[in-house]
Structure formats: C-alpha cells, structure tokens
Amino acid sequence: xxxxxxxxxxxxxxxxxxxxxxxxxxxxxxxxxxxxxxxxxxxxxxxxxxxxxxxxxxxxxxxxxxxxxxxxxxxxxxxxxxxxxxxxxxxxxxxxxxxxxxxxxxxxxxxxxxxxxxxxxxxxxxxxxxxxxxxxxxxxxxxxxxxxxxxxxxxxxxxxxxxxxxxxxxxxxxxxxxxxxxxxxxxxxxxxxxxxxxxxxxxxxxxxxxxxxxxxxxxxxxxxxxxxxxxxxxxxxxxxxxxx
Amino acid sequence: xxxxxxxxxxxxxxxxxxxxxxxxxxxxxxxxxxxxxxxxxxxxxxxxxxxxxxxxxxxxxxxxxxxxxxxxxxxxxxxxxxxxxxxxxxxxxxxxxxxxxxxxxxxxxxxxxxxxxxxxxxxxxxxxxxxxxxxxxxxxxxxxxxxxxxxxxxxxxxxxxxxxxxxxxxxxxxxxxxxxxxxxxxxxxxxxxxxxxxxxxxxxxxxxxxxxxxxxxxx
Numbered sequence: 001x002x003x004x005x006x007x008x009x010x011x012x013x014x015x016x017x018x019x020x021x022x023x024x025x026x027x028x029x030x031x032x033x034x035x036x037x038x039x040x041x042x043x044x045x046x047x048x049x050x051x052x053x054x055x056x057x058x059x060x061x062x063x064x065x066x067x068x069x070x071x072x073x074x075x076x077x078x079x080x081x082x083x084x085x086x087x088x089x090x091x092x093x094x095x096x097x098x099x100x101x102x103x104x105x106x107x108x109x110x111x112x113x114x115x116x117x118x119x120x121x122x123x124x125x126x127x128x129x130x131x132x133x134x135x136x137x138x139x140x141x142x143x144x145x146x147x148x149x150x151x152x153x154x155x156x157x158x159x160x161x162x163x164x165x166x167x168x169x170x171x172x173x174x175x176x177x178x179x180x181x182x183x184x185x186x187x188x189x190x191x192x193x194x195x196x197x198x199x200x201x202x203x204x205x206x207x208x209x210x211x212x213x214x215x216x217x218x219x220x221x222x223x224x225x226x227x228x229x230x231x232x233x234x235x236x237x238x239x240x241x242x243x244x
Numbered sequence: 245x246x247x248x249x250x251x252x253x254x255x256x257x258x259x260x261x262x263x264x265x266x267x268x269x270x271x272x273x274x275x276x277x278x279x280x281x282x283x284x285x286x287x288x289x290x291x292x293x294x295x296x297x298x299x300x301x302x303x304x305x306x307x308x309x310x311x312x313x314x315x316x317x318x319x320x321x322x323x324x325x326x327x328x329x330x331x332x333x334x335x336x337x338x339x340x341x342x343x344x345x346x347x348x349x350x351x352x353x354x355x356x357x358x359x360x361x362x363x364x365x366x367x368x369x370x371x372x373x374x375x376x377x378x379x380x381x382x383x384x385x386x387x388x389x390x391x392x393x394x395x396x397x398x399x400x401x402x403x404x405x406x407x408x409x410x411x412x413x414x415x416x417x418x419x420x421x422x423x424x425x426x427x428x429x430x431x432x433x434x435x436x437x438x439x440x441x442x443x444x445x446x447x448x449x450x451x452x453x454x455x456x457x458x459x460x461x462x463x
Contacts, residue, residue, distance in 0.1 A: 050365055052361065052364060052365060075367045075368070075369060076367065077367075078364065078365055078366065078367040079366070079367035081365075082365075083362070083365035083366075085358050085361065085362060085365075087356065087358040088358065088362075089356070089358035089359050089361060089362030089365075090359070090362070091359055091362075091363075091377050091381075092355075092359070092381060092457075092459050092460070093377075093380045093381045093384065093457055093460075102376060102377075103363075103366040103367065103368060106368060106372050106376065107366070107367050107368065135457055135458045135459050136459060137458045137459025138458050138459075148362070151362075151366070152366075155366060155367070
C-alpha cells in the first residue's frame, strides 16, 4: 500500500480550474519532485495534500485512510504531514529551539524539557546546534529554513512537503538547504518537493511530476524527462535550463 | 506664594490615587475586552465580522463624556444603580476596548501570513495559534500604540467628576470653589497630570525595552 495516494484530485476557485484530474502515488521512503511553470498549480497541489486547501473533487489517502472524507480530523492529518514553506514561516518571537519545541508541547503532549531536548537533537542533526538560542531575525535565510525543517522533523511526520524551499535564497544558501534535504532523502524520509532547481531534482528524486495548467503532463525519472522529445511543452521548459 | 502652590499640590494629590485607579482599571477592562474582540473577529465568519466591526465603529464614534452622562444620569431613571467608580471605569473601558481592538488588529494584520500557515500546517488550532504565536508578537508590536491609548484614557479620567468620583479634577473644583483661585489650582492639576503622564510612559517604555526581542522594532 502506498503511503500517499491521490485520486482524480481537482481544485476550483470561483469557477476557475486550478487543478484537474491529478492522480499519483508516493511510497514510503520515496521522493518525488513536482516541477513545471509558475501558475501551473504546484503549490496548490501541495496545499491540498495537507488540507490547507480543500480539494473540490477527488480523494487523498494517507496510509490507506481517506483524509478527504467528511469528518476527518484535519489537525491530526496535518500533524502527520510536515510542510516547509518558501517563506520559512518561523515564529519571530521565539528562538530556534522554542520555534521547534512549540508544536510538540502543544500537540504531542511532551513536557517543555522533552520538547526542548528533541529540538536540540533536530538542530544538531541539521548542523545548527550552536544557533539554538538565536531568534529568526539573527539567522541567515538558509539557517532559518533549516530551523523550519527541524521544526517539521520534530513532529516526526510520515511525509514532508516542500514548497520551493530554496527559492527565497541565494545560490549559496540554496545549496546549503538542498544538501540538508538530500540528507533527509538518504535517511529514507518520504518527501514531495516543489522546486525549479533542475540539478537539485536530479540529485535527490526518484521521479518528477511535471505539472502545467493544473494537470500532470508527465511522471518520469529526471533523466528520462530532461531528455524526452515527445511533449513540446516539457521540451521547451527544460530547453531553457539546458541552454540552446 | 511657593508654599501656597505646594499646599495646593498636596491637597490635589489626594485625587491622584483615584485618577490612577480609574486609568489603570479602564485600561485593564479595555485590554481584556479588546483582546476578546480581536479573538472573536479572528474566529468569526464574514457576517460576524461585519457585525463586530459595525458595533466597534459605533462605540468609537460616541464621546466618552456622553457615555458617562448616559450611565450616570440615564441608568438610575430605569432603576439601575451602579457605584460611580464602576460606572466611570466601565464607560472608559468600553471606549478604550474599541480603540485597543483597532491597535491590536493593525498589529495582527502586520504579521506575515506564513507564520499562521506554518502553525496550521503543524496541526495547531486557530486558537492555539492566536495565543501562542500571534498574541505574543501583537503585544510587542502594539506597545507604542497601547501606551498612547493609556495616555488618552488618563486624560479622559477627569470625566469621572461628572459621576462624582473624587479624582484630581474634582478636588481642583472643590478647592477653586473654596479659595476662588482658579489659575494656580488648575495649573497644579495640569502639573500632576504631566507627572503621571511622564512617569507612566517612561515606566512602560522601560518595560518594553526590557522585554525586547531581536527582530521587533526598537522604540
């Protein structure tokens, strides 16, 4: 049984179709990257998966349980699915350790001490041990994103969704975050990642979902997708990154 | 002459305690009610929001003096008697809550939406996010505005004389009636308000700086 299964998902806003007929699966330990032009529905798809957005149609299964069913405990679903934002979303009044410890204290009933220990462990894992007492404003963008990732890891999620985690960072900081995500890949954490970074995708994912106009145009390995010639839209998209 | 002025000051300072009591109690009511309104506004649907905002604009448009007159002279006519101090605090507190709501709302809306979304994505409820993520920041961002509102309530506190509460102005009126020396008496009253104003704002800003967190604007 797949960890995540999406069946015929559709999303409409005021009659405008954002996503249509999206179906795919993700196995445990698998990593898939979602690529495609801006406005193609990539972020909307991720937001549907942890129910930040309510799909208009279709079903999503997590571990075989339908999370789009009426009466589903939305917050319990979100607890199992980590979400890393492009803009980090760190709580600006808390230092790195307390940013990470807040949700485990509130939601997993850990004591403050236990949660802080866990936070320290996650920071250490991402090479941020010495920055635990710094506030978001005192951290670089790359460091902030690492804290955001540690915050997600501290909830011990079954799956992590990344929404362009490196887009707000300069190339050097982006590489720093990419390496962290690659490390998680090696740790067998299931991930879905929206990115524009072709090299990053090649380095870490098993399959790429190419999304344009709200539909999946292709699902292939990076090599096959970059090299393919059948679909004009996809060929043109990657031509830009490959150069003429 | 100087001695006389000090005598006036010491006579009036009897009212200082009541002035401070009125101001602090009204602010406490205003803060509690303003925060409750903010939470209600956050959790309400579009219609609830409209109703809430409408009544808040209503309260903001009524001068506090009118409200105190209504409560002091209107309510007894329909058989409701409330102690004068309570009447004044309730009226000033209600008016303050409307302004405080607006101050807090501005601060809340200035927070980046990604923080709320991150909280939701972690599985937190809107209420948990409100108290643990948004309000601690809203307090810090609104502090200058709240201090401003405090001074505005302080300067509305003399309206308490309408209800017969012996605060600074009431004492000054009595003293003027006895001595027929309005100028030094009211000058002394003004001086007391200046002292209260400076003392309390200094204290608040000192507390504000003490609890400063990097990333929030310095005053």
